[in-house]
Amino acid sequence: MPDGAAGLTAPILLRESAGGVVTLTLNRPSARNGLSMTLLEALGGALRDIAADPAARCVVIAAEGPVFCAGHDLKEITAHLADADGGHAFFAEAMARCAAVMQAIPALPQPVIAAVGGMATAAGCQLAAACDLVVAADTARFCTPGLDIGLFCSTPAVTLSRSVGHKAAMEMLLTAEPVGAEEARRIGLVNRVVPAAALRAEAAALAGRIASRSAHAVQLGKRTFHRQAGLPLAEAYELAAAAMVENLLAEDAAEGIGAFLAKRAPEWRHR
Incomplete structure (x- = not known):
């Protein structure tokens, strides 16, 4: 413009x-x-x-x-x-x-x-x-x-x-x-x-x-970081723990963990 x-x-x-x-x-x-x-x-x-x-x-x-x-x-x-x-x-x-x-x-x-x-x-x-x-x-x-x-x-x-x-x-x-x-x-x-x-x-x-990282993990992590920053400690951990569970259930986490164990480069699906 x-x-x-x-x-x-x-x-x-x-x-x-x-x-x-x-x-x-x-x-x-x-x-x-x-x-x-x-x-x-x-x-x-x-x-x-x-x-x-x-x-x-x-x-x-x-x-x-x-x-x-x-x-x-x-x-x-x-x-x-x-x-x-x-x-x-x-x-x-x-x-x-x-x-x-x-x-x-x-x-x-x-x-x-x-x-x-x-x-x-x-x-x-x-x-x-x-x-x-x-x-x-x-x-x-x-x-x-x-x-x-x-x-x-x-x-x-x-x-x-x-x-x-x-x-x-x-x-x-x-x-x-x-x-x-x-x-x-x-x-x-x-x-x-x-x-x-x-x-x-x-x-x-x-x-x-x-x-080059999983967009799903990066975006979930950024959102969680900013949300937890202003919370009391216990609430921050509750929010972060829920985010970790969500992250662990994502396709990219399964791919990343599997690639790490197999000693190969991950192929991110960004979900």
Whole structure:
């Protein structure tokens, strides 16, 4: 879907599929890949399509240009200050649409990997944190700088606080200071740090490894992981035990166990 004059020749969200891996690339480099309403709509639509695609096994979210994502499009937000209500209705819609996308990522059946090269700021940091895994270039930085412009990054704090410890999250939120890739890995925001030139290849290799597994087991596991995370210990075990039973009864589990015992490669049926 195009976005502005540049969008006449290039869509703002690129999509390609290979070997069960779907790569979504934010394509607003001149706007620092800001999350305009149009880009949020495109992301939400792409995620809905992928959720219903049985051929999709894993998703990578990447970006064109030196910035992964600068968060909400501040020019778009500023333009609505002149609305009759001072921007209230637009701001509420923008926050709701962004929240829907951020919730769609963990709810997606397929695992999602963020490939972050460069800065991930505010809602851009939120986008990375919402993903199941993050591969970062050694040049990547993560920041929630809302207080620099009089805004506390309350919505980015939701995913950030679920990815790192509360103290680390609050330090990022209160100081607005950028966190480098290695520090982001230390606090749990990033899984892997690689040279910038190897970012796309590393993310693709990781996604390919996941895509080569039983889709049934992976999707059941992701769903169970997110559901148990907010439960008390006993309820979490009850949910996880039921998921294990369901998994053990699946065709792929019988195939995987049989292949292991027979010392051969499994042939997944994804059910």
